[in-house]
Each structure stands twice: as structure tokens, then as C-alpha cells.
Amino acid sequence: MNLSDSELIINKDGSIYHLNLLPEDIATTIIFVGDQNRVSKVSQNFDSIEVKKEKREFVTHTGHLNGKRISVISTGIGTDNIDIVINELDALVNIDFKTRKIKEKHTSLNFIRIGTSGSIQPDIPVDSFLMSEYAIGFDGLLHFYDTKIPPFTELINAFIEHTNWSNKKADPYIIKYDEELGNKILSNHIRLGFTGTNTGFYGPQGRSLRLAVQDPELNDKLSSFEYNNLKLTNLEMETSGIYTLSALLNHKAVSLNCIIANRSTGDFSKNPEVIMTDLIKYTLKKLTED
Numbered sequence: 001m002n003l004s005d006s007e008l009i010i011n012k013d014g015s016i017y018h019l020n021l022l023p024e025d026i027a028t029t030i031i032f033v034g035d036q037n038r039v040s041k042v043s044q045n046f047d048s049i050e051v052k053k054e055k056r057e058f059v060t061h062t063g064h065l066n067g068k069r070i071s072v073i074s075t076g077i078g079t080d081n082i083d084i085v086i087n088e089l090d091a092l093v094n095i096d097f098k099t100r101k102i103k104e105k106h107t108s109l110n111f112i113r114i115g116t117s118g119s120i121q122p123d124i125p126v127d128s129f130l131m132s133e134y135a136i137g138f139d140g141l142l143h144f145y146d147t148k149i150p151p152f153t154e155l156i157n158a159f160i161e162h163t164n165w166s167n168k169k170a171d172p173y174i175i176k177y178d179e180e181l182g183n184k185i186l187s188n189h190i191r192l193g194f195t196g197t198n199t200g201f202y203g204p205q206g207r208s209l210r211l212a213v214q215d216p217e218l219n220d221k222l223s224s225f226e227y228n229n230l231k232l233t234n235l236e237m238e239t240s241g242i243y244t245l246s247a248l249l250n251h252k253a254v255s256l257n258c259i260i261a262n263r264s265t266g267d268f269s270k271n272p273e274v275i276m277t278d279l280i281k282y283t284l285k286k287l288t289e290d
């Protein structure tokens with residue numbers, strides 16, 4: 001089946017609609033960052049930079065480090081942007097833009113998110129690093145796809161009961177990291193965690209400036225939830241979407257979090273840029289050593 005012009009949208013120069021990238025512009029190892037200014041903080045560590053392109057909040061640099069080709073792309077904020085980024089990256093490698101047909105040979109990409117996040121446990125301090133072993137999505141993205149991902153039904157039901165989850169919100173869903181890719185990056189500098197992916201930074205993460213939230217106890221319920229020794233550790237805004245689309249499209253994904261806020265103690269990192277630089281350098285070292 002040929003994909004129509006309105007489904008697979010290709011710009012006049014042959015690049016994909018939002019990312020503005022050609023198939024040859026991306027490596028198979030791709031680092032995601034939320035903030036476009038973080039892209040050059042990653043690529044300044046490369047030995048050489050081959051591609052620099054951007055459109056909207058999606059900035060891409062592709063280069064080489066220690067003989068390995070790596071891309072870094074800013075996703076902007078939220079799983080709605082992740083839906084665009086991962087579908088378009090997958091199209092770049094798995095759809096033939098000339099015939100508009102899905103290629104017979106599948107190419108698998110490695111996605112590594114390097115993001116910031118807020119801890120919800122007092123013993124996970126600011127300036128620490130966390131790899132999301134599991135993510136629970138409060139954003140609903142998974143429900144728009146015909147998914148065969150096995151649901152963690154008992155865990156989700158226990159969560160819904162513990163939090164008295166409002167049925168006006170999207171049904172939470174749970175999804176795991178890619179263990180093989182995770183093990184390549186993991187060390188005793190990084191703890192494994194269970195990450196909540198929210199559809200906003202304020203109300204959805206229980207922050208109240210001038211607006212009251214629907215459930216002021218929600219963050220306490222999130223941090224007190226425990227099921228088979230699994231406790232929720234931190235909140236951010238992309239991981240569940242990255243894990244879901246990677247699993248559905250047969251790519252590998254891992255999400256790394258710099259803990260810059262601790263929601264239970266009220267702390268915020270004194271120098272988030274320094275700890276982010278540490279995590280970037282650490283991750284690049286792990287990705288390029290063999």
C-alpha cells in the first residue's frame with residue numbers, strides 16, 4: 001500500500017514534515033533531549049558534526065564520537081511531541097520515500113533520553129541520576145494505537161485503587177525499558193526507577209500556583225503506592241510515550257533522568273546545568289565504549 005500525501009508528509013526537499021530531516025541525516029543511535037539548547041551541549045562533545053538541521057523545537061545534530069555515529073534531537077516537551085518525533089524517525093528508516101511503501105527490511109533504532117525530572121521519594125535526592133525501568137503513562141498516548149503490548153493489569157488495578165484515580169483522566173498504562181540497552185548504560189552511578197509520565201508540569205504533577213488541583217493528595221498517593229516492592233520514583237513528561245512507540249515500532253529505548261527537583265522535600269538543584277553536563281558526558285562515554 002502506498003502512503004498518501006496527507007499521511008506521510010514529505011517536504012519539497014525530500015525531508016520528513018516536522019523534523020526536516022532526510023533519511024541519511026540520522027544515525028541509528030539517537031539521543032533525545034527535551035530542551036533545544038541541550039542539543040549543542042551533547043554535540044559539543046562529538047569529534048565532528050556532520051548534520052545540523054532544525055524546524056520548530058526539533059533541532060538535530062548528527063556527528064561522530066570515538067568512531068561511532070550518533071544523532072541528538074530535541075523533542076520539546078510532552079508525549080504529543082514524542083508521537084511526532086518517533087513516528088517520523090521510524091519513517092525515515094523504515095519507509096521508502098520514493099515508493100511511499102513500508103520497507104521489507106526493518107531497521108531498529110536505539111533511543112536514549114537524557115532529561116530532567118522531579119523525584120517524589122525523600123530518599124532520591126536532587127542531583128542524582130535515575131534510569132526508568134518502568135514508566136506509568138498518565139497521558140493516554142498508548143490508547144490511540146492498536147497495541148499488543150501485554151498490560152500490567154494487576155499493577156494498574158492496584159494503582160487505580162490506591163490513588164482512587166478519577167475516571168475523567170486517561171487510564172494509566174505501564175511499559176518497560178529495553179533491558180539490553182539499559183544494561184549498556186547502567187552502573188552504580190544510576191538507580192533504576194518507576195517513572196510517572198504526566199501530561200503537564202503544573203496540575204498534572206500536583207503543582208498548584210494559583211489553580212487548585214482536582215486531587216491535592218495525589219503526589220502523596222503516588223509516593224506511598226507500593227506493589228511487589230515496586231515504588232514510583234519520579235515524574236516527568238515523555239518516558240511512557242518513548243517506551244510505548246519504541247515497543248510498538250520495534251526500536252529500543254531507555255530514559256535517563258537528572259533529578260533536579262524533589263517534590264517531597266521541596267528541594268530544587270542549586271546547579272541543574274552542572275549535573276546535566278555530568279549525565280551527558282557519562283552517557284556518551286557508555287555509548288561509545290566497547
Ligand SMILES: O=P(O)(O)O[C@H]1O[C@H](CO)[C@@H](O)[C@H]1O
Pocket residue numbers: 033034035076077078114115116117201236237238
Ligand atoms: O528537561 P526535559 O528533557 O525537557 O524533561 C523535563 O523537563 C520538562 C519540564 O520542565 C519536561 O519535558 C520534562 O519531561
Ligand SMILES: O=c1cc[nH]c(=O)[nH]1
Pocket residue numbers: 116117118119201205235236237260261
Ligand atoms: O518536577 C519536575 C522537574 C523536571 N521535569 C518535570 O517534568 N518535573
